[in-house]
Amino acid sequence: MTAALIDGDAVAAEVRDEVRTAVEKLAAKGVTPTLATVLMGTDPASETYVSLKQDDCEAVGIEARDVRIDGDAPADELYETVTDLNDDPSVHGVLVQQPLPDQVNDDGIVRAIDPRKDVDGFHPENLGLLMRGNARYVPCTPLGVQRLLVEADVETEGADVVVVGRSTIVGKPLANRLLARDDSGNATVTVCHSRTEDLTAKLRAADVVVAAVGVPELVDGSMIREGATVVDVGINRVERDGESMLVGDVDFESAREAAGAITPVPGGVGPMTRAMLLVNTVRAAGLVEGADVELATLD
Ligand SMILES: NC(=O)c1ccc[n+]([C@@H]2O[C@H](COP(=O)([O-])OP(=O)(O)OC[C@H]3O[C@@H](n4cnc5c(N)ncnc54)[C@H](OP(=O)(O)O)[C@@H]3O)[C@@H](O)[C@H]2O)c1
Incomplete structure (x- = not known):
């Protein structure tokens, strides 16, 4: 199987369009x-x-x-x-x-x-x-990951999701969002970290894998169940053949042979994080000014 690409640039462009519309509505007020x-x-x-x-x-x-x-x-x-x-x-x-x-x-x-x-x-x-379960602002990266899953039609309800990484900015808030009792949550979430034993066994049981580790290409295709969805949050600068380049926490080439859908690096989660800061800013303007802001967010 060769995985479908989840195009973060394209979804981020949609999000920016939604933000522009919300900005215009606020400007009218x-x-x-x-x-x-x-x-x-x-x-x-x-x-x-x-x-x-x-x-x-x-x-x-x-x-x-x-x-x-x-x-x-x-x-x-x-x-x-x-x-x-x-x-x-x-x-x-x-x-x-x-x-x-x-x-x-x-x-x-x-x-x-x-x-x-x-x-x-x-x-x-x-x-x-x-x-x-009643978030005011969801941190930008987890919010972006969730939106990507929604746009890629990945059903989280009842799904086994493994998040690798337990940081306060990515892993923990994302795990919380995926656990939420709503349409973009209702997953069974396992959070792995540097002390996790047998990471491979945990990953191979997952319908959805999210890697937010900061270790270049830690997760490879042998760790992914056939057809699983893979979201790569990692951004790591490495030297390859004398050139500096960006890679994720997932070994893209091997993982895409096993996965059903996968985010690239760059062009996956990164642009979504940037777009979600705009969403949160417009939401803040609505909150502070007491104005209703309609945005296709997740809650
Ligand atoms: N795309 C974006 O917009 C975006 C946004 C934020 C971050 N990032 C990237 O995402 C990655 C993670 O960022 P972060 O801020 O969450 O990192 P972080 O605070 O350093 O947390 C990394 C997590 O990975 C775990 N970990 C480290 N080595 C591991 C291993 N060998 N096996 C399993 N787990 C391991 C750590 O476990 P312990 O807790 O046990 O130490 C920790 O929970 C980085 O590459 C960062 O650049 C990207």
Whole structure:
């Protein structure tokens, strides 16, 4: 079997169209959805991520504010900036780019963001709501993975889903969403990690495999049940034949021989994560302004 490709670029383009429509409806009510990105320091990868987020916003009519803080500034300066953005009624979403310099406590900053403006969905209040089954914001990568499964007509109800990785930004919130009592959930979810015994046996029993590990090509075709769906969250830069390239956590070539459907890297989950930040920002504008926003999201 050669797997069908799940095209994240195409689905992300659809999501952006939905966001554009929602932005227009908000504009008619006098609301311009606005996202403030805060970058502390000059880490080149973070600068790239922030500028992509800014571009993505502008492409759909979301206003993007680019807030920069010196990497050597005291932590208080970042806290004050976040407080000002929390208090600014024209800002609907606040995103502090991680990783942060050593003098700043990452967790403290996540908690300092007004949970109603926490478009990353990492604030404990938002993670708690997600776990209770009435999410305010679903973190962007899990939300993107779920949308890909819906678009690929992958039935999760009653399915055995194995998520490899238990991070707070991907594995755990995704497992929670897939467990939810709704049409895009109702799965039986197993979460694996570095202490899991016999990962292969667990994966081979899965109808759906999601790899969010950060280990290049850890999951290969011999670990995939014939016809299973494979979602590769991983983004790893490796050197091959003297060239730098991106690979996922799945060995694409062998996995696609076994799988029924598979996401590529790049062009799978990555563009969905970016698109879902726009969804959460428009949702934030609706929440903060008390305006109804219709978006084809999942809850
Ligand atoms: N596509 C996107 O938009 C997007 C978004 C976010 C992340 N990513 C990528 O997704 C990957 C995971 O990111 P993350 O932030 O979730 O990573 P993370 O915080 O480092 O978590 C990795 C998880 O994988 C587990 N793990 C590590 N080695 C393992 C092994 N050999 N077998 C089984 N489990 C193993 C770890 O287990 P322990 O908990 O036991 O240590 C941990 O739970 C990375 O490649 C990252 O770049 C992509």
